[in-house]
Amino acid sequence: MGTLVTLDLPAGSPVADLPWVITIGSIGDEEDWEPVVCGPYERAHALALAQAVVADEQLMAVVEPLLPRPDAEAIRDEIELARAAVEAPGGDADAETVEEYETRRVRPGRPPTRDEVRAGWSRIAARLTTV
Numbered sequence: 001m002g003t004l005v006t007l008d009l010p011a012g013s014p015v016a017d018l019p020w021v022i023t024i025g026s027i028g029d030e031e032d033w034e035p036v037v038c039g040p041y042e043r044a045h046a047l048a049l050a051q052a053v054v055a056d057e058q059l060m061a062v063v064e065p066l067l068p069r070p071d072a073e074a075i076r077d078e079i080e081l082a083r084a085a086v087e088a089p090g091g092d093a094d095a096e097t098v099e100e101y102e103t104r105r106v107r108p109g110r111p112p113t114r115d116e117v118r119a120g121w122s123r124i125a126a127r128l129t130t131v
Contacts, residue, residue: 002054003027006047006063018065019124020046027058040066042120045112052111068128 009016019040026033039046043065050061069075112120 002057002059002061004047004050004054004061004063006050007065015065016043017127018043019068019128020063020065022046022050022053023062023064024050024053025060027060040121040124041117042124045117045120048109048111049117051109 007015020043021037021039022041023035023037025035038049041049043063046063050063053059054061067078069078
């Protein structure tokens, strides 16, 4: 059984509506190959596909949102926000404890069909072109 890592989002989070990617790699050092990055997908599709792929193999899947930004300045703004979050009082820079991760056992459901994924791509494209 593999491992799936993703953000634990609160209900109604606007991050859930972003496009998501899946990065799949080996667990441990036994296999020496470059991770595979797939996407974009809608979040539910990304989670279901990642679960289906790692269910029976010793693989790790990381499912994370893409931050579509239209230019270099917008990307720099995101970088500054990330840096500020770490440097702020109580941010990760001040943390002296080991991070604790919550592990949840999930049972793989039905992965989306090719047509469902393509329909999701159409919805993502529509959202990206209206921003």
